[in-house]
Amino acid sequence: MEKYTPRGNKELFLETKLGIVTRTGQWFHTTQEAIEEFAPGLLQEYDISTLIKDALAWVRSADSLSLTLLMILLFLVNPWLAALATLSFHWIWYNFKSSLVNRFFGKLFSYMNKDAYLLVIAFTGLSMMGIQEQYLALGIGVIFFFLLKIGLLNMLWDRLSATNNQRLSLNDRVLKMVIIKYAIYEGIAPPSVQTMEDKMWQMTMRRKKGKD
Numbered sequence: 001m002e003k004y005t006p007r008g009n010k011e012l013f014l015e016t017k018l019g020i021v022t023r024t025g026q027w028f029h030t031t032q033e034a035i036e037e038f039a040p041g042l043l044q045e046y047d048i049s050t051l052i053k054d055a056l057a058w059v060r061s062a063d064s065l066s067l068t069l070l071m072i073l074l075f076l077v078n079p080w081l082a083a084l085a086t087l088s089f090h091w092i093w094y095n096f097k098s099s100l101v102n103r104f105f106g107k108l109f110s111y112m113n114k115d116a117y118l119l120v121i122a123f124t125g126l127s128m129m130g131i132q133e134q135y136l137a138l139g140i141g142v143i144f145f146f147l148l149k150i151g152l153l154n155m156l157w158d159r160l161s162a163t164n165n166q167r168l169s170l171n172d173r174v175l176k177m178v179i180i181k182y183a184i185y186e187g188i189a190p191p192s193v194q195t196m197e198d199k200m201w202q203m204t205m206r207r208k209k210g211k212d
Contacts, residue, residue, distance in 0.1 A: 012053060013052050015032065017031075020052060022056055026056060026059055027169070028171055029200040030172070032048050035051070035179060038179065039180075040188065041186070042179065042183050045186050046182055052175075057113060060109070061109040062094040063090075063148040063149070063151065063153075063154070064112040064113045065093060066144075066153075070082060070083070070086040070141065070144050071121055071125035071141065073086065074141055075125075079134075079137040083140050087153075091157060094157050095157060095161065095170065098173035101181060102181055118148075118149065126138055129141060168200055
């Protein structure tokens with residue numbers, strides 16, 4: 001059985017020999033030692049939990065942004081068009097968000113990802129649709145709320161992209177960009193991005209072999 005190392009914020013994540021796993025089950029295939037080696041001095045400026053929390057906010061942002069977009073579009077355009085636009089946006093953001101990572105939106109996404117925000121925006125929007133007797137929009141809104149809240153769309157995109165040749169997982173790509181952005185801000189030049197990617201890939205393979 002894998003032994004967990006009590007490092008960082010115990011409530012947010014646990015660090016193992018195969019990487020960092022959050023309490024929501026998200027894996028990042030790196031360790032504090034690997035981050036320190038990649039960006040020397042960065043963990044003296046920012047706690048590891050800050051980097052993981054920021055990366056996790058970006059990882060989960062596709063659902064909260066898509067729900068917000070849907071609740072707006074359902075009042076502006078045809079419900080089927082709103083559903084198609086939201087589905088397309090979710091796929092694009094979920095798969096390519098790592099290229100958009102910056103230091104400023106992580107905190108905003110952390111608030112938007114909270115259950116309270118999702119419930120309030122969904123309840124408000126769906127209630128107004130019911131009052132206005134927009135039953136098609138109401139039905140689409142309810143369906144998308146559960147799809148996004150449970151993460152079923154994420155599972156679908158992961159399944160569809162399972163055959164891709166991407167070495168790093170979406171989570172690892174996001175964390176890599178978070179580390180790079182914070183390092184650049186602090187004037188720390190990461191020596192080799194490829195080296196970090198190689199180590200993440202090695203941890204990913206070790207974890208996969210452990211499941212076989």
